[in-house]
Amino acid sequence: MSLPTTPPRAILFDLDGTLADTAPDLAAAVNLLRTARGLAPTDYALLRPTASAGARGMIGAAFGLKPQDEGFVALRDGFFDNYQAAIAVHSSLFDGVPELLAGIEQAGLAWGIVTNKPARFTDPLLPQIGLQHAGCVVSGDTTAHAKPHPAPLLEAASRLGLAPEQCWYVGDDLRDIQAGSAAGMRTVACGWGYCGPHEPLAWNADHLLASPLNLLELLRQSLAGDAELAA
Incomplete structure (x- = not known):
């Protein structure tokens, strides 16, 4: 795992297996x-x-x-x-996600969702599990391509008014890391997610973390380091 460099201005998340246990x-x-x-x-x-x-x-x-x-x-x-x-009968946010999102907002950063889930499911699901306040939502059919193509991530950065390199992308699947890397974003593999058939250590993500609170700590370290450089 590499050390944090320039702190982000936004954190973009995959949905299923990253923010929510669906x-x-x-x-x-x-x-x-x-x-x-x-x-x-x-x-x-x-x-x-x-x-x-x-x-x-x-x-x-x-x-x-x-x-x-x-x-x-x-x-x-x-x-x-x-x-x-029956889209949200047993689905819920992973432990630590509410605290993570609150910490991101308290730090003055934006956050958004980029998922391959079609909008017909994303749109009704988010308010039922407490994710209706995302700064942007890009579903699997929002752009002409789905992940691992970078187009959805580039669309999300554009909607937030940011350059791709100002965003980090967090996901629990190899396609997430491939898409984030192709978009020029720093990537975070979340070991708390589903992770699929491929070992996360082999994804070449910039960071591999075990819990949402680990990500919050990484962000705080990155922001603190930036503040020290500016002092």
């Missing part, structure tokens, strides 16, 4: 597809690590199908309907 409701949506077909529910322990990959991850784990496989589209559409109908 896996319980995502898992329930895909298991409803299975039970409707007379199949036993898939073990939650198998579904949880795939939550950051959305429908692709959940259907892959529950049915063994890929997006190009026959039957995937019908399952995806059913999954979307199930999820939209």
Whole structure:
């Protein structure tokens, strides 16, 4: 993990597995597809690590199908309907996230959300889990490209009126770190998230942290160091 350099003016976050633990409701949506077909529910322990990959991850784990496989589209559409109908039954912010966001705001920094989740889910979910005050929200269908393409992150920086290098991006998936790096942002891999099939140590993030409060401490160190240089 490298030491902090220039402090940011904004922190951008992935949503699922980074700010919010949405896996319980995502898992329930895909298991409803299975039970409707007379199949036993898939073990939650198998579904949880795939939550950051959305429908692709959940259907892959529950049915063994890929997006190009026959039957995937019908399952995806059913999954979307199930999820939209019960989007925030068990979803909640990770421990430490409210304190992290409060600390960011107290430091005079902006924060925003950049997710691959389609806006039809992002928009109703955020106010139900206490994230309605984000400075910007870029969903998976806001721009022409989704992560790992940098376009969504560049859009978020633009909406905040900042240059990309003035932002840090925090995520729990390899695609998050790839997108942040491609956008010219400092990247933070959150070890508290779902993390998927790839070991976070191999993502080449600028920082790998174990908890949201670790990120708050890193920000405070960066801001304090900047204040010392300016003194």
